[in-house]
């Protein structure tokens with residue numbers, strides 16, 4: 011945990027570009043990016059006029075994010091170093107929160123904790139968008155199975171061995187997660203991208 015795996019991708023996700031339209035339509039202003047990494051989505055939304063806070067525990071990622079915001083002269087964006095399992099914000103502080111490819115890299119119990127923290131810090135009726143791994147992802151089945159649809163992988167990053175435990179969601183699993191947390195699913199879409207390997211995620215938009 012805490013490692014940056016995708017710092018090379020610099021453009022915002024297409025579903026974040028769509029989210030910007032939804033946020034604008036609903037009059038949202040304050041938006042939280044959970045596990046913001048190098049800030050591609052946070053900076054894009056700030057350029058679109060939203061007040062964005064990005065939270066991440068990696069100083070390297072936050073430095074890149076800050077550099078990106080500065081290079082684009084974006085003012086409405088701040089970055090906070092913190093563990094997203096305990097968000098350092100009061101209840102109902104944001105109009106919306108999202109997490110792309112971040113809270114998904116954990117076992118189910120921690121994903122639930124991260125999502126419940128996101129729920130806590132958005133206002134009533136606030137929007138929450140997250141990505142979750144689908145079993146169609148190439149990583150499904152890699153490493154050691156440590157629970158149902160949950161795999162432990164050891165990776166060497168910059169000479170250090172890092173442990174990643176990932177839960178892969180069947181569609182019903184994902185729906186159950188949101189129901190358990192009293193979040194209403196507005197849309198759930200499976201995104202499958204094939205380049206060198208197949209990457210498959212659920213993109214779930216929900217409302218508190």
Ligand SMILES: C[S@@+](CC[C@H](N)C(=O)[O-])C[C@H]1O[C@@H](n2cnc3c(N)ncnc32)[C@H](O)[C@@H]1O
Pocket residue numbers: 011012013014015016019044045046047048049050051065066067068071092093094095109110111112113
């Ligand atoms: C795969 S990157 C995705 C970054 C960004 N959301 C994006 O789509 O470009 C995952 C990010 O989550 C952060 N992260 C992982 N676990 C975390 C935790 N418990 N608290 C805060 N950040 C965490 C990592 O440091 C990393 O920057």
